[in-house]
Amino acid sequence: MFAYAKFIGEPTEYVLNQLIATVLAKDKDFQSWLADNPGSHGTGAGELRARPASAVRPAEPSAGELRARRCRF
Numbered sequence: 001m002f003a004y005a006k007f008i009g010e011p012t013e014y015v016l017n018q019l020i021a022t023v024l025a026k027d028k029d030f031q032s033w034l035a036d037n038p039g040s041h042g043t044g045a046g047e048l049r050a051r052p053a054s055a056v057r058p059a060e061p062s063a064g065e066l067r068a069r070r071c072r073f
Contacts, residue, residue, distance in 0.1 A: 001019075005012040024030055034041075 001015050002012055005015045008015075
């Protein structure tokens with residue numbers, strides 16, 4: 001995970017969040033449950049953090065990022 005994060009130029013937290021989101025999106029039982037239980041399922045205000053300013057992507061993608069876009073989640 002650390003190597004992939006470095007490869008695409010993103011923080012490891014971003015990679016982990018994308019992996020989790022991908023797994024949850026493919027879980028049909030969970031998606032069905034979400035459809036039956038609409039509304040916010042967040043952990044509460046203030047517990048979610050924005051990406052740090054250092055994690056903002058540069059205007060021009062790096063060569064590694066261009067390669068990674070072809071194999072993103």
